[in-house]
Amino acid sequence: MKTTLPLLLVAALAAALPLRADLNSDLAFTAFTNVDLNALAGGQVLQARGPIMVFARGITSQSLFLINAAPADVAKKLCTWNPASHSELKVWLHKSLPAQPTTNDFAELGSLPDNSSVQFQYKALEDFDPAKPSVQVSREEAQLIAGAKAQGGDGKALFAKVWPPILLGRIQSFLSGKGSASEDFDGVHPLNDVKSLLHSDPKVYGQYQKLLAQTPAKALATSSGGHMAPTNLYCDLFDVEGSAALGTGAIYQATFGNSIQSLDMEYFTNYGVYGTVELEQMWPVTVGGKNETLVWREDLVSAPNVAYLHGTERMASSMIMLQETKQGVDAFRNEFK
Amino acid sequence: MNSKLLTLALAGLLAAPGLRADTAAGTDPKDELTPAIAPPQDNDIPVSQEFTTEGGWSGRAQVKQGNADLGTVSNANAHFNYVASPQIQDGILMRFGVDAERDSFSLFPGAPLPNTLQSVNAIIGTDLTLGDKIIMRAEIHPGIYSDFVNVGWNDFDCPLQLGGTYLYSKDFQIIFGVQVDLKSDFPVIGLPGFRWQFADKWVISAIPPKPQLQYELNNTTTLYVGADILNGTYHVNNQFGDDHGHGPSTTNAQFNNNIVDFTEVRIGAGCLWKFTPNLSLDVSAGYMPYRAWSFHQDKIDFDSHETTFKNDLGSGAPYAEAGISGSF
Numbered sequence: 001m002k003t004t005l006p007l008l009l010v011a012a013l014a015a016a017l018p019l020r021a022d023l024n025s026d027l028a029f030t031a032f033t034n035v036d037l038n039a040l041a042g043g044q045v046l047q048a049r050g051p052i053m054v055f056a057r058g059i060t061s062q063s064l065f066l067i068n069a070a071p072a073d074v075a076k077k078l079c080t081w082n083p084a085s086h087s088e089l090k091v092w093l094h095k096s097l098p099a100q101p102t103t104n105d106f107a108e109l110g111s112l113p114d115n116s117s118v119q120f121q122y123k124a125l126e127d128f129d130p131a132k133p134s135v136q137v138s139r140e141e142a143q144l145i146a147g148a149k150a151q152g153g154d155g156k157a158l159f160a161k162v163w164p165p166i167l168l169g170r171i172q173s174f175l176s177g178k179g180s181a182s183e184d185f186d187g188v189h190p191l192n193d194v195k196s197l198l199h200s201d202p203k204v205y206g207q208y209q210k211l212l213a214q215t216p217a218k219a220l221a222t223s224s225g226g227h228m229a230p231t232n233l234y235c236d237l238f239d240v241e242g243s244a245a246l247g248t249g250a251i252y253q254a255t256f257g258n259s260i261q262s263l264d265m266e267y268f269t270n271y272g273v274y275g276t277v278e279l280e281q282m283w284p285v286t287v288g289g290k291n292e293t294l295v296w297r298e299d300l301v302s303a304p305n306v307a308y309l310h311g312t313e314r315m316a317s318s319m320i321m322l323q324e325t326k327q328g329v330d331a332f333r334n335e336f337k
Numbered sequence: 338m339n340s341k342l343l344t345l346a347l348a349g350l351l352a353a354p355g356l357r358a359d360t361a362a363g364t365d366p367k368d369e370l371t372p373a374i375a376p377p378q379d380n381d382i383p384v385s386q387e388f389t390t391e392g393g394w395s396g397r398a399q400v401k402q403g404n405a406d407l408g409t410v411s412n413a414n415a416h417f418n419y420v421a422s423p424q425i426q427d428g429i430l431m432r433f434g435v436d437a438e439r440d441s442f443s444l445f446p447g448a449p450l451p452n453t454l455q456s457v458n459a460i461i462g463t464d465l466t467l468g469d470k471i472i473m474r475a476e477i478h479p480g481i482y483s484d485f486v487n488v489g490w491n492d493f494d495c496p497l498q499l500g501g502t503y504l505y506s507k508d509f510q511i512i513f514g515v516q517v518d519l520k521s522d523f524p525v526i527g528l529p530g531f532r533w534q535f536a537d538k539w540v541i542s543a544i545p546p547k548p549q550l551q552y553e554l555n556n557t558t559t560l561y562v563g564a565d566i567l568n569g570t571y572h573v574n575n576q577f578g579d580d581h582g583h584g585p586s587t588t589n590a591q592f593n594n595n596i597v598d599f600t601e602v603r604i605g606a607g608c609l610w611k612f613t614p615n616l617s618l619d620v621s622a623g624y625m626p627y628r629a630w631s632f633h634q635d636k637i638d639f640d641s642h643e644t645t646f647k648n649d650l651g652s653g654a655p656y657a658e659a660g661i662s663g664s665f
Contacts, residue, residue, distance in 0.1 A: 047469065051427050052383045116537060242537040308614040310385030310664045311422040311430050312464045315472060320507045322469050 023294075026259070026283055029203040030296050031062045037294070040066045041287045045326050049318040050298075055196045056307040057274065059314075061321050063297045063329055069336050071282040071293045075253050075260045077335055078280060079232035086331040090239035092118055097233040097248075101171060103164035106235065109246075110160035120243035121271075122155025125162065135270040136185040141166050163270075167235055167248050170268040174250065177216040177227075191217065191267045193302035194275040204298060208279060211254050211261050228252060231262075240272030247273070259283040274302040299325050385430075388419045391660025395601060395625040397443070398654040400450070400646050407583070407646065408445025411654065412601060412628070414567060415439050420460055432476060434460035438569065440599060447584035449592065450630055450646060451484040454571045454599050458482070462498075474500045482520075484597075486574040491594065494520050494570065508534040512544050521570040522598040522631050522643070551609075559609040565621070565658070567601040573632075592644070595632045602627040603656045615663050622657040626650055 023035055031048035040046065050060030067074050083091040092113050097105050112118050124134045128149055130142040137145065148162045174191065195217055199205055205212075214228035230250040237246050249266030264278040277300040285294045299321070309317050397409035420434030439455040458480020465473050476498045483492035500514035512530040530544040540551040542563075549563030578592030605623015612618055629647035 049427065049466075049469075052424060304614075308664070310387065311424070312472060312474070313664070314385070315428065315430070315464070315466055316502070316504060319466065319469055319472070319504050323504070323506065 023285075026294075027064075027296065029207040030064070030298075032064050032296070035064065037066070037285060037287045040064070040294070041290075041292070045329050047322045047326060049315075049322060050201070050300075052314060053200045055200050055302070057193060057302045057304065058197050058200055058300060059303070059306050059318055059321060060197070060200065060298060060300045061318060061325050063295075063299075063322075063325055065295055065297075065329055065333070066285070066287065067293045067295055067333055067336055068290065069293055070291065071260050071284050073336075074282050074293045074295060075262055075280075077332070078262050078264070079251050079253075081332065081335050083328070083331065084236075086334075088327060089331055090117070091236060092239070092244055093235075093237040095235050097171070097235060099229060099233065101168060101233065103168055106164035106167060109163055109237075110156075112159075112237065117239045117242055117244045118237070119155075121237075121246065122159055124155075124271075125149065125158040126155040133185075136188075136190075136274070137166065137270065138184060141169075163246060167246070167268070171233060171248055174216050174267050175230075188274055190269065190275040190302075194265050194267050194277055197275065197277045197300035197302055200300065201298075204279065207256075207281070208261060208263060210256070211252060211263055214254070215250075215252050215263065215265070217265060217267075228254070236266075243271060245269050245271040245273060247276075249276075256281065272303060272305075274304065276301050297325075297329070382423050382425065384421055384423045385664060386419070386421050387662070387664040388417075389660060389662040390417045391415070391619070391658060391662075393603075393656060393658025395603065395628070395656035396654030398625065398628055398648040399652055400445075400448075400628075400648060402449075402644070402646050408448060410445065410448070410450065410628070411443045413441045413443070414601075414658075415441075416660075418460075422464070428466035430464040432460060432462040432464060432474075436460055436478065436480075440567070440569070440601075447582065447587075449578075449581045449583055449589050451571075451573055451577065451581070451597065453484055454569060454597065455485050456480060456482040456569060456571065470504045472502045472504070474498070482569065482571045484571060484573045484577065486577070491575075492572045494518065494572070496521075496570075514545075518570050520572070520596050522596075522633060557611045560606070561609065561621075562606045563604075565603040565605075567603070568599070570596060570598050573597055592632050595634060598629075598631040598633075600627070600629050600631075601625060603658070605656065615665055617662050618659070619662065620659045622655070624653055625656040626653040628653070 023037070024033055027033065027035065031050075032046055035046065044065070046064040048062045050062065053060065069077075080096070082094050083089050084094045092115075093108055095106070095108055121135075125145065127134065128145050130146040133142050133145075144166065145158075145162050148158055153161065198208070198212065198217065231253045232251040233248070234251070235246070235248040237244050239245075247266045247269035249264060249268075252263045254261055260282045262280040262282070266276040269275065277298075279298040279300075281296045283294045285292055301321075306314075306317070392413070392415045394414075395412045397411045400407045400410050416438045418434065418436045420432050422430045422432050424430050435458070437455075437457045439453065441453050442450060444450055444452055458478045460476055460478055462474060462476030467473055477495055478498070479493070479495040481488060481492045482494045496516060496518040498514065498516050500512065503511040505511060510532045512532065513527070514530075515525065515527045517525050528545045530548070532540065532542045532544060534540045538553040540553070542549045542551055546566040546568065547563060549561040551559050551561040553559050573592065573595050575594040577595065578589040581592065582588040603623060603625050605621050607619060607621025610618045627648065627650060629645055631643060631645045633643040
């Protein structure tokens with residue numbers, strides 16, 4: 001499997017890293033200062049709401065926690081764990097893809113759980129109107145769906161038929177660094193939203209600039225970005241407000257000083273969310289004589305609804321976001337027990 | 338980690354816009370995939386704005402004083418509210434605005450009741466977060482609460498409202514509130530409530546003054562059954578009793594310079610339609626089972642005099658109301 005090589009490189013590099021004691025310096029770009037590692041060792045998750053972004057559709061939060069494992073193992077787990085195995089996260093499918101996926105790699109889209117959330121996707125196809133699509137697709141993709149619908153079949157069969165080529169097209173477009181305005185949905189290009197999220201905090205952006213410069217996100221902006229193979233490609237189906245959303249994303253990882261950085265960009269989602277970014281930085285630390293990993297995480301989400309939240313509603317949304325992020329962190333940490 | 342934030346919980350809960358109505362947000366040049374966002378400036382203060390404008394009518398219902406039938410009264414009410422909320426720092430919003438409300442009664446001849454009760458007041462307050470689960474609101478509403486005849490300083494009032502929301506989860510929140518109005522029949526009143534999304538499309542919003550059972554028909558439309566409680570405390574002028582006797586050539590001098598607490602309860606069904614992501618139309622109709630005017634001296638004076646005019650429960654009248662609200 002082609003994704004194995006970058007993982008091995010990361011593991012080898014991380015194994016040689018010295019332990020680092022200057023925590024405040026390491027965390028200078030984050031919302032956290034004067035962190036008590038002993039408190040974190042008890043299982044505490046520190047969290048901070050992000051400020052209201054100038055980017056109207058964006059919302060963010062940061063978390064800091066310890067995991068009883070080496071940074072390389074944590075980084076690897078970020079790529080290999082299956083959140084669909086944690087029912088509380090309402091992820092209906094999470095599928096890792098090979099570096100050069102084909103439509104055959106999306107076979108699981110034909111055998112999804114039968115629930116009302118997933119049924120939303122089937123019904124959206126059964127009622128599909130290319131002039132007013134109920135899922136977030138480009139004009140070309142809408143025509144593809146309309147053509148498949150005209151050939152008949154129920155929503156479930158249509159879902160398994162139309163989405164593999166659409167997801168594959170999105171992946172290939174992303175990896176080629178040639179995203180185009182023809183992929184817009186209502187004037188929104190999801191990768192543009194991903195980049196707007198990344199630019200929302202200059203300190204965090206600066207911290208990840210080196211890694212970003214090697215990804216298609218940077219290449220699209222400057223047409224001269226480097227090319228780094230993603231550590232992992234995936235597609236997933238998860239719940240948004242009772243309706244399933246289908247998406248695809250890429251994870252990039254690299255060493256950064258004594259730590260490992262991870263960048264997870266979900267650059268296409270077909271409902272409810274335009275784009276998400278999950279950043280992690282992982283440092284080796286020693287707490288109570290045990291070698292652990294200090295994980296800083298930032299979640300950034302661009303969603304149409306967020307733009308219409310104001311004042312107190314927006315504060316409340318960011319507080320709910322913290323609760324949901326913690327749920328995700330707890331599930332991930334359980335993978336190490 | 339790909340654990341996916343399941344939702345932007347309150348995004349749906351409080352905004353629930355249509356899927357396609359978002360082209361105005363953000364600036365994404367179609368032909369150029371460059372980042373559209375500049376780093377935030379230190380002097381940027383996000384300011385949100387909200388407004389509500391609504392009106393309604395409730396039909397003629399028999400007004401009684403004790404067991405005596407006095408005549409029938411209907412009510413045409415209107416309400417406008419606007420608040421601007423600058424976020425002065427993370428987790429702290431200031432609230433500045435205006436509120437105006439008017440109840441205009443169609444009275445029977447010789448009614449010992451005001452034909453208008455009206456308020457025009459400022460809103461000054463703050464919303465602040467306490468920890469990661471509680472949002473508090475404190476507001477004062479200084480202004481004129483009156484029958485708007487010979488308006489003077491006695492018509493000034495300044496109710497205080499304190500409220501809080503405990504965000505237990507995205508599906509369940511507990512609300513508590515206290516209102517302090519020293520002129521009211523109930524100078525301090527506390528009201529608890531909760532909001533519980535107990536199924537995908539069903540919500541119990543047991544939050545006064547508009548408790549509702551809601552069903553989300555689709556992303557833009559919510560149907561509900563519930564209640565709406567109109568309530569206010571007003572000062573009547575110092576000749577009100579002299580001018581409003583029980584019929585011609587009679588007076589009620591004890592009502593001069595009084596406070597009147599007005600309450601009207603409406604129970605019905607309605608529809609909330611979010612016709613743009615920022616604007617909602619709320620239309621409802623049903624039955625008004627209870628309407629009352631309670632006259633008393635200023636509670637600060639601890640006077641025991643109190644006279645109530647009301648209809649019998651069950652002998653009310655139909656009502657209809659409509660309103661538009663928005664936030665920007």
